[in-house]
Amino acid sequence: EVQLVQSGAELKKPGESLKISCKGSGYKFTSHWIAWVRQMPGKGLEWMGIIYPGDSDTRYSPSFQGQVTISADKSISTAYLQWSSLKASDTAMFYCARGLYGSGANDPFDIWGQGTMVTVSA
Amino acid sequence: QSVLTQPPSVSGAPGQRVTMSCTGSSSNIGAGYDVHWYQQLPGTAPKLLIYGNINRPSGVPDRFSGSKSGTSASLAITGLQAEDEADYYCQSYDSSLSVWVFGGGTKLTVL
Numbered sequence: 001e002v003q004l005v006q007s008g009a010e011l012k013k014p015g016e017s018l019k020i021s022c023k024g025s026g027y028k029f030t031s032h033w034i035a036w037v038r039q040m041p042g043k044g045l046e047w048m049g050i051i052y053p054g055d056s057d058t059r060y061s062p063s064f065q066g067q068v069t070i071s072a073d074k075s076i077s078t079a080y081l082q083w084s085s086l087k088a089s090d091t092a093m094f095y096c097a098r099g100l101y102g103s104g105a106n107d108p109f110d111i112w113g114q115g116t117m118v119t120v121s122a
Numbered sequence: 123q124s125v126l127t128q129p130p131s132v133s134g135a136p137g138q139r140v141t142m143s144c145t146g147s148s149s150n151i152g153a154g155y156d157v158h159w160y161q162q163l164p165g166t167a168p169k170l171l172i173y174g175n176i177n178r179p180s181g182v183p184d185r186f187s188g189s190k191s192g193t194s195a196s197l198a199i200t201g202l203q204a205e206d207e208a209d210y211y212c213q214s215y216d217s218s219l220s221v222w223v224f225g226g227g228t229k230l231t232v233l
Binding site: 035037044045046047050059062095100106108109110112114115 | 124155156158160162167168169170173174179209211213215217219220221222223224225226227
C-alpha cells in the first residue's frame with residue numbers, strides 16, 4: 001500500500017525548534033515530489049514548498065521562504081519540515097503530499113499524510 | 123488573497139446538481155497548467171478528487187466531474203448526497219510565482 005505516515009502532534013513554546021517528518025512507503029520514494037501544505041485552524045490549504053528526494057531539489061513558496069526548511073533523507077524514505085524558532089502564528093495542521101507523476105508543475109498530489117498538528121503556546 | 127479564486131460556499135439539496143468554480147489567470151490555469159480538485163471531509167486530510175482537469179482517480183464516483191476553459195475550471199457534482207458535504211479545493215501551478223497554488227476553498231452544504 002502506498003502511504004505517507006507523518007510524525008505525531010507537537011506542543012511547543014515560542015522560540016523552540018521543531019522538525020516533523022513524513023515517511024513514504026509502498027513506492028519509489030526518490031521518484032516523486034513531496035510537498036508540504038499548511039492549514040491554519042478553520043482556514044484553507046496553503047502550499048509551503050516541495051522537495052524531490054531523488055536529488056533534493058527544493059522549492060519554497062515566497063510566503064514560507066526563510067521561515068521553514070524542507071529536507072529529505074532518501075535512505076529512510078523520509079521528508080522533513082523544520083523550524084528554527086517557532087512562533088504562536090505557526091500553530092496549524094501540516095500535511096505532506098506526494099506528487100503523482102514526479103514531473104513537477106502538473107503533478108497532482110495523490111497521496112496525503114494524516115497530518116501533524118503543531119501547537120505553539122507559551 | 124488566493125491566486126485561484128473559489129466561491130466561499132455553495133449549497134444544494136440531496137439529488138441536485140451543484141457546480142463550483144475556480145478562477146485563475148494567464149500565469150496559471152490560462153497558461154495551460156492542469157487543475158486538480160481535492161475534497162476535504164471534516165477532520166480529515168484532503169483527498170484527490172479530480173486530476174488533470176477532467177480525470178477521476180480510481181474509486182471516485184462518476185458523480186464528480188471536472189472541466190476547464192480559458193482561465194477557469196469547474197467541479198460539478200450530480201446526485202448530491204449528504205456525504206458530499208465537505209470543503210473542496212482547486213490547485214494548479216503558477217509560472218509567474220513559480221509555485222504550486224491552491225484556491226481558497228469552497229464549503230459545500232447539503233441542505
